[in-house]
Amino acid sequence: MKQIKNMTQVELAAYVQSCLQNEGVQVVLSGGSAVSFYSGNKYVSKALDLINANFAKRQSIKIIMEEIGFREQGRYFINPKTSFFVEFPDVLFQLERSL
Numbered sequence: 489m490k491q492i493k494n495m496t497q498v499e500l501a502a503y504v505q506s507c508l509q510n511e512g513v514q515v516v517l518s519g520g521s522a523v524s525f526y527s528g529n530k531y532v533s534k535a536l537d538l539i540n541a542n543f544a545k546r547q548s549i550k551i552i553m554e555e556i557g558f559r560e561q562g563r564y565f566i567n568p569k570t571s572f573f574v575e576f577p578d579v580l581f582q583l584e585r586s587l
Contacts, residue, residue: 507555
C-alpha cells in the first residue's frame with residue numbers, strides 16, 4: 489500500500505472509505521472532490537467530502553480516522569502527510585437547506 493503522503497486524491501478517498509467500511513461505517517464521496525474526480529481534475533478541491541450514509545456516531549468516525557493518522561480540527565480531519573483534508577458534512581442540514 490502507498491503511504492498517505494504519496495496518494496492521489498482518489499487513492500486517499502478510496503483508502504479512507506475502505507478503512508471506514510471495514511469498521512461498518514458506510515460513506516459516499518460527494519462535493520468538490522467528486523466533481524474533481526468526474527471532471528478529470530478540471531475542478532480541484534482539497535476537501536474529501538464523505539457523506540455518512542448509515543449515520544454512524546461522530547465519535548466512532550473520529551476513532552477510525554485517528555487510527556489512520558487524521559486528527560479532528562474543527563469540522564475537518566487533517567493529516568500532516570497530505571494536503572487533502574476530510575469532512576463529513578451534516579446530510580440532514582443539507583437536506584433541510586434544499587427544501
